[in-house]
Amino acid sequence: MLKKPILMSAILMAAATEALAQAQPPEPIWKSGPDSIVVTSCAPGGDHDDSCRAVELRRGDNIVPLGSEFQSATLLWSRHPGQTGPDALVRGDFGGSGGLADLFAVTVTPSLSIRKLSGERMDELVAQPGPGPLRLTLPFDIEMFNGAPHGGATIVRLPIQWSGGDFSVDLAALTHRALSQDELDFRALAVKAELDQWAQDVYPAPSLYPPKARSGTPVTVQALAELMLSGHADQARQLLHRAWPRSHERTNSPLGGEDGFWTALCQSVVGNASWKRFDLGRLPQADRIRTGAAGGSPPT
Numbered sequence: 001m002l003k004k005p006i007l008m009s010a011i012l013m014a015a016a017t018e019a020l021a022q023a024q025p026p027e028p029i030w031k032s033g034p035d036s037i038v039v040t041s042c043a044p045g046g047d048h049d050d051s052c053r054a055v056e057l058r059r060g061d062n063i064v065p066l067g068s069e070f071q072s073a074t075l076l077w078s079r080h081p082g083q084t085g086p087d088a089l090v091r092g093d094f095g096g097s098g099g100l101a102d103l104f105a106v107t108v109t110p111s112l113s114i115r116k117l118s119g120e121r122m123d124e125l126v127a128q129p130g131p132g133p134l135r136l137t138l139p140f141d142i143e144m145f146n147g148a149p150h151g152g153a154t155i156v157r158l159p160i161q162w163s164g165g166d167f168s169v170d171l172a173a174l175t176h177r178a179l180s181q182d183e184l185d186f187r188a189l190a191v192k193a194e195l196d197q198w199a200q201d202v203y204p205a206p207s208l209y210p211p212k213a214r215s216g217t218p219v220t221v222q223a224l225a226e227l228m229l230s231g232h233a234d235q236a237r238q239l240l241h242r243a244w245p246r247s248h249e250r251t252n253s254p255l256g257g258e259d260g261f262w263t264a265l266c267q268s269v270v271g272n273a274s275w276k277r278f279d280l281g282r283l284p285q286a287d288r289i290r291t292g293a294a295g296g297s298p299p300t
Contacts, residue, residue: 039055077127100120107165115165133163147216154218195208233285
């Protein structure tokens with residue numbers, strides 16, 4: 001019979017062997033002439049194990065490090081005839097449920113250029129095939145708003161295109177759709193149902209925001225954020241005001257906190273790295289979002 005220390009060592013060795021077997025093998029993931037992008041082991045030292053992966057561009061005998069500390073790396077897109085964009089698009093995944101990753105757009109001809117994006121929910125990223133410029137959908141994520149768990153992020157997909165040697169938001173594609181009144185009414189019903197349930201959970205508190213919801217208000221945040229990021233911040237503010245719960249008192253007056261909820265949501269939007277990275281202040285009605293973030297947007 002194995003003694004406990006020996007048994008524990010055997011278990012740990014088996015677990016380590018399994019982890020190594022599952023680790024991505026060091027290998028080239030893209031090659032063009034003398035240039036290649038290679039997944040390799042992380043440099044010795046540091047707080048990592050043998051499964052740690054790095055990505056580097058090799059140009060003959062020259063090595064250009066792209067990133068490190070990844071769990072895996074994937075070639076998402078490479079340029080073919082009829083397409084414009086970088087030579088290769090590579091995602092380095094850090095692992096974990098948040099989808100934290102680095103995205104590298106590597107151009108080697110006519111001159112070396114590397115563009116990088118970083119963020120969570122990058123496992124949601126999709127590169128679209130086809131002729132023309134590189135196009136992809138990039139997640140604009142709102143994390144842990146109003147008590148939402150980390151796994152319950154709100155994601156609005158931004159249409160991104162390759163333009164001028166860099167990633168750029170396709171503003172026309174982002175703002176092209178206008179919701180019909182029926183669609184707005186449906187969203188208002190869904191938001192009202194969620195907020196009413198929240199109000200029942202916290203009543204008789206005089207103000208609904210704060211306190212925070214136990215599991216967030218994902219339906220509300222999704223509906224409002226999609227409107228805000230498509231250039232319809234006025235409709236988002238009106239929808240919130242229309243759906244905001246009334247108290248159970250005889251006066252039927254609204255529960256307090258509506259302005260605070262709107263301000264916090266606007267702050268989450270303008271505080272997102274993609275807001276600045278893609279200059280989303282160019283959106284129609286972006287001024288309403290900035291004003292809301294400053295706490296100055298009254299119900300309309």
